[in-house]
Amino acid sequence: MNVRKAIIPAAGLGTRFLPATKAIAKEMLPIVDKPAIQFIVEEALESGIEDILIVTGKGKKPIEDHFDANAELEGMLRNKEKHELLKIVEDTTNVNLHFIRQSYPRGLGDAVLQAKSFVGNEPFVVMLGDDIAKDEVPLTKQLINQYNTILTSVIAVMEVPEKETDKYGIINPGSSISSNLINIQDLVEKPNTEAAPSNLAIIGRYLLTPEIFECLEKQPPGAGNEIQLTDAIASLNQMQRVFAHIYKGKRYDIGDKFEFIKTTIEYGLEHDEVKSKLENYIKNMQLDIGMK
Numbered sequence: 302m303n304v305r306k307a308i309i310p311a312a313g314l315g316t317r318f319l320p321a322t323k324a325i326a327k328e329m330l331p332i333v334d335k336p337a338i339q340f341i342v343e344e345a346l347e348s349g350i351e352d353i354l355i356v357t358g359k360g361k362k363p364i365e366d367h368f369d370a371n372a373e374l375e376g377m378l379r380n381k382e383k384h385e386l387l388k389i390v391e392d393t394t395n396v397n398l399h400f401i402r403q404s405y406p407r408g409l410g411d412a413v414l415q416a417k418s419f420v421g422n423e424p425f426v427v428m429l430g431d432d433i434a435k436d437e438v439p440l441t442k443q444l445i446n447q448y449n450t451i452l453t454s455v456i457a458v459m460e461v462p463e464k465e466t467d468k469y470g471i472i473n474p475g476s477s478i479s480s481n482l483i484n485i486q487d488l489v490e491k492p493n494t495e496a497a498p499s500n501l502a503i504i505g506r507y508l509l510t511p512e513i514f515e516c517l518e519k520q521p522p523g524a525g526n527e528i529q530l531t532d533a534i535a536s537l538n539q540m541q542r543v544f545a546h547i548y549k550g551k552r553y554d555i556g557d558k559f560e561f562i563k564t565t566i567e568y569g570l571e572h573d574e575v576k577s578k579l580e581n582y583i584k585n586m587q588l589d590i591g592m593k
């Protein structure tokens with residue numbers, strides 16, 4: 302069955318970015334000039350996803366407005382013959398988006414459970430907004446390609462420094478199937494270095510079969526007293542096989558302040574309007590730092 306649907310959980314409060322996120326959804330913080338969530342939506346579309354459900358919460362209305370038509374703005378740009386900007390604005394509306402609210406912050410697993418009736422009985426992807434992935438083939442497409450051969454759940458993992466395992470879901474890897482596909486023996490959410498079974502961390506892309514909802518419904522709260530998607534995937538792995546896809550492209554963790562700044566600089570260095578100014582600025586800054 303084709304993978305056509307994606308879920309983007311976006312109900313989190315974004316406390317790591319206060320005060321910026323007091324009145325603005327963290328998903329709307331821009332990387333240069335594009336809201337973070339638009340990178341995720343674009344990856345979904347480039348991967349062939351047709352329908353996207355965004356799980357929102359309080360204060361997330363700007364996300365809905367961002368992907369909705371804005372007749373006044375479009376009319377103004379048309380009148381002023383700002384055709385390029387008009388296209389940029391119109392492009393944000395060419396997507397089948399659906400919204401549902403998670404009423405209580407019970408964790409990522411609970412956010413995904415809100416999508417049960419949207420998903421129905423088909424495989425689907427979960428895409429987390431804090432992870433921006435950049436590779437020749439979009440990461441979600443890589444998962445879909447794996448699914449098309451193995452026809453069962455597959456989640457994206459990547460090596461992380463050993464002292465950072467407590468920020469991630471970590472897999473206990475089994476035997477390798479190929480250079481980028483491995484069996485999973487078990488998964489554990491945010492273990493410390495001593496308890497971590499490996500340094501292969503779940504990054505924010507999952508391709509799951511609908512049986513995950515049975516597991517989520519039975520899932521008691523885990524780490525942080527939240528219903529963890531990682532724990533439900535560990536149960537799913539007992540029912541049917543779940544594989545890990547080893548991602549080798551670039552990943553930006555924009556949920557972290559320093560990484561957010563790095564991401565902005567790297568995307569700035571590729572942005573036609575600012576790249577040469579930014580390059581010069583960085584060169585001069587390096588000279589300044591060198592002189593100190």
Ligand code: G1P
Binds near residue numbers: 431432491529530
């Ligand atoms: C979530 C998941 C975790 C995963 C991570 C990837 O954690 O619970 O398993 O490794 O995303 O970014 P969060 O970053 O929301 O704390």
